[in-house]
Amino acid sequence: MPDQSFLVCGPRVAVRRISVQDRAEIAVLDRESAALHHPWVPARDTTEEAFRAYVAKFDQPAHEGFVVCLRESGAIVGGVNINDIVRGGIQSGALGYVAYASTTGHGYMTEGVRLVIRYAFTELGLHRLEANIQPGNAPSARLVERLGFRLEGCSPRFQYVDGAWRDHERWALTAEMTEHAAGSGPR
Numbered sequence: 001m002p003d004q005s006f007l008v009c010g011p012r013v014a015v016r017r018i019s020v021q022d023r024a025e026i027a028v029l030d031r032e033s034a035a036l037h038h039p040w041v042p043a044r045d046t047t048e049e050a051f052r053a054y055v056a057k058f059d060q061p062a063h064e065g066f067v068v069c070l071r072e073s074g075a076i077v078g079g080v081n082i083n084d085i086v087r088g089g090i091q092s093g094a095l096g097y098v099a100y101a102s103t104t105g106h107g108y109m110t111e112g113v114r115l116v117i118r119y120a121f122t123e124l125g126l127h128r129l130e131a132n133i134q135p136g137n138a139p140s141a142r143l144v145e146r147l148g149f150r151l152e153g154c155s156p157r158f159q160y161v162d163g164a165w166r167d168h169e170r171w172a173l174t175a176e177m178t179e180h181a182a183g184s185g186p187r
């Protein structure tokens, strides 16, 4: 049983760090959600060794890995990562997220990603989060738009996904654009 101590809580969901103990639950969810995730995010290897390596990545200061859980049951309904965190005068990270097939379409991810954003701009001291979204991934674009992200432009051949370099739309949110602005400078 993973540690259920939540970092941030909303009305329906709460966010905690991902743990190696989440492997069995996430392996089932990933399998059930293959059609939802393809071709938008790379398939994840949930064999024991690969999952341990995946979680270990979040021990590094440049990566943060979270799961979004239902407050009542603790069941995982989504995952949110902040990758490629750059400090100094940039204070930025790249947001990644997945919902799962059985619980998509209830607003859980909007609530969960909002909690992660608040955590990033306050506890982590970040100033900017970006989300890189393939054209055609309408649910993902709707999610970040709901959360106040601004479409900055297109990054041609930005990321290797599903066997090819794919163009992505670059959406971003800075701390000033949210009600949770940290109001602090670089640290």
Ligand SMILES: CC(C)(COP(=O)(O)OP(=O)(O)OC[C@H]1O[C@@H](n2cnc3c(N)ncnc32)[C@H](O)[C@@H]1OP(=O)(O)O)[C@@H](O)C(=O)NCCC(=O)NCCS
Pocket (backbone or CB within 6 Å): 036, 037, 038, 040, 041, 096, 097, 098, 099, 100, 103, 104, 105, 106, 107, 108, 109, 110, 111, 131, 132, 133, 134, 137, 139, 140, 142, 143
């Ligand atoms: C992108 C993704 C995470 C969005 O998931 P989601 O389930 O749509 O997000 P939410 O949980 O916030 O649900 C929002 C939807 O629930 C609806 N909803 C239903 N009941 C709701 C409620 N009580 N409260 C809020 N929203 C509710 C909303 O209207 C919204 O639907 P809409 O987008 O059609 O308007 C999901 O589609 C996914 O995992 N895609 C594959 C992976 C991916 O693309 N990742 C991002 C790569 S850039």
